[in-house]
Amino acid sequence: MRRVLILGSTGSIGTQALDVVRANPRRFEVVGLAAGTDSETLAAQAAEFGVESTALGVVEAEQLVRDIEADVVLNGITGSVGLGPTLAALEVGRTLALANKESLIVGGDLVTALARPGQIVPVDSEHSAIAQALRAGESSEVRRLVLTASGGPFRGRTRASLAEVTPAEALAHPTWDMGRVVTTNSATLVNKGLEVIEAHLLFGVPYSEIDVVVHPQSIVHSMVEFVDGSTIAQASPPDMRLPISLGLDWPNRVAGVGRPLDWTTATAWTFEPLDDEAFPAVRLAKRVGRAGATYPAVFNAANEEAVDAFHEGRLGFTGILDIIERVVEAHEPPDALTREALVDAEAWARRTADKAIAAASAS
Structure with a gap:
């Protein structure tokens, strides 16, 4: 028990x-x-x-x-x-x-x-998938991690076409039912950027060996590629109860917690490269992750302020990433990483983001 x-x-x-x-x-x-x-x-x-x-x-x-x-x-x-x-x-x-x-x-x-x-x-379904796939080999045998992304509700859109996106449209995720912040983060792909940082911290894999691929069906939750050319993928219908159950009793599986895939029905899974121009969040997150220190805290706090401003009508959808990048560029990290330093950095990031949002609204 x-x-x-x-x-x-x-x-x-x-x-x-x-x-x-x-x-x-x-x-x-x-x-x-x-x-x-x-x-x-x-x-x-x-x-x-x-x-x-x-x-x-x-x-x-x-x-x-x-x-x-x-x-x-x-x-x-x-x-x-x-x-x-x-x-x-x-x-x-x-x-x-x-x-x-x-x-x-x-x-x-x-x-x-x-x-x-x-x-x-x-x-997280992606990191649970990686943890499961990693059991297929030794850490020294891993070539890279591949995180899958649904692409959110705006997959295939150009950056210019995203300027007039509404909060209601951003919350219409095609696969997952999540809260306002996480759903918006999935639309901007900030969530995937955060998951890249999380993967690095959890599994100790360099950022150069962590990739993101768009998989609209959300059936393959992530993959591990090994040095011999093998790729091990974890696949299941989208249902968070499966990774939750593994979290509660790792590494043991809980029978009947999720439904299996129906292999008797014809289906197709597709994979597409990530459009870094339309969705620059992953590229920025990797830069932030490599910088370390309080930069990830600043990235996250600025995003939360920008997401709130977007839903309150004070900022456009593409402005979310603009604000984050502006705050990250202005940040000067402390000499040592402490809990107090993180609190101070987050407070600074929120103030700086709010000022930038107000300036953007006034222009």
């Missing part, structure tokens, strides 16, 4: 994790739940699963991680505010099922230095 603490229990990842637990009551026990602001849903979840320990807000969630005896902590919090709980889970020695990619990307070396081998289990 695996004792599970779920952070972000009322969100998309959290509710799907509870689906997995609900279907496997003899395999998983929920020992704690934490949510952002939805106290009513949190209370209902606690009542259903018999959970006495709950938390509301990130500060309480971090305290809960330190106080609860759990085998695995699922961090499904959205945004860089999840860094504290991520660090806490690693510090107290819990297995960390990580859906909160921002905490790893922003924390960088602070997070990786705390983690023992195998302590972080990725829950």
